[in-house]
Amino acid sequence: MPKVIVVGNQKSGTSAVAALLAGFARLSYQQDIPAFWGDGFSRILNGSVSFSDAVKQNKREFNRGLVKEPNFTFLTDQIRRHFPEAQIVFVVRNPEANLLSIAARLELTSQELSQNLFFNRGRMPDAWHNIFYDETLYGSGIRSATLIEAYAKRWSMAVDIYNRNSDCFHLIRYEDFASEKRESLNSLASKLGLPFVDSKKIDTEKQFQPLGSKKPRLSVMQRSFLWSHCSGACETVGYREYENE
Template identity: 40%
Template sequence: MQNLLRRLYHYPKDLVRAQLNRIATINQEPIIIIGNHKSGTSAIAALLSELTGKSATIDLPGICEPIQPQLHRKEISFETFVENNKYDFSKDIIKEPSLTFLYKDFMNYFPEATVVFIVRDPRDNIRSILNRVDIPGHLPHINQEENIRKLKEAPTDWERVIDSRWLGIEGENYIEWMAHRWNLAVDIYNKHIDSMQLIRYEDFVKDKRGAIEELAEKLGLAKGKDIAEKVDVQFQPRGKNRNIDTFTFFGPDNLKKIEDICHTRMKIFGYV
């Protein structure tokens, strides 16, 4: 029922989008901002757009269910996907975390694209994902009726973020799945490190204005606006349970799972 209501809510917007797609021209040299979900990609993309006056797509509606898994299974070509979403791909800045795991596909289509990768400490990253759907972090498994209901009421795309076994990811519970997903995302960055600009979310939070201005400079973009009044705007829904410390939120077992699985890569980014 929740998913049906969402479709009905978005139906008028979809009609407008279809009209815009007919007249839009695909930008062959976009700035594409990727990273795991809840890494700060929305805020960084939006502030970069504000600072430089560049147009931006903040998330691609067209990649939502059932399209994302179809792209991974090659049931839909990436070229067809772009053609079906020309308006969103006409913008200067395109922010979509799901494109992280389609890196080769979008670089084959957009060889002149500039890529920005956002990384966040996996403990905070995973916690933020769970807060988004109001699911605790200390459970052995998501098998209580209340938490199953919460997950089912969330958009299917969030369920796919939490349970990423469809990407070939291993793990014994939801925490391990998300830890391996974080590893997969940063492995994509590490494999293509010379082709991406990196921002650590933690550095961004310390000096949002400075971080965005530095990013614009690295990208060769002119700074047109002062974003001082925009840096504290909430660009995504704020999660619950923000006042609970990390150890209490995850409990010793699940926190250890994250740190054991992600340890090697956490060292690379200065998280241990």
């Protein structure tokens, strides 16, 4: 069973934090569990499949010292009940930088971010369509949302979950991690009670996820919308409008 579970929104830096922490702490590592994506994730949310059964069906993936799965952010209650001894690391990233990283990964234009793509399933992979438009997570009203509206809702929900569980979550901001990776991970390992075996063989500059194409630029209206809808959550994790990477 995992000692550490890493959560946080997609493209927030969870892959890099998890992989490097596992390397320095000498933990076996599982990156992502597709069974908890798309319809599989929705069935756990709506109760048609129990979290316990899903874990049993994927027991090999959970037989690691560290497990990283962004969708576990929204299954925190189940995670805490099923793995009471596991420590949870929550990775958060500036909401604007996070959105632009997703847009680059999916090759979305700035115009598409202000469009509703609920019925255009061919525009992105099914797993990503579910990330933006999962009605079980967001409610049926999400059908009418633009991508930027859906994203702002998801980012804020994730931070709200962290705030409700801050007594047992270990927060790491992507920007702090990126500026001083070894120092940040050494500090995190200490808080988790894990060893930290520094090794020059571990490449801290390795890319763990595709970068995608050139990032689009948000319009003034898009930026204003995003920050106004994330502002409450931003304050609790130390982000301010127009503060970017």
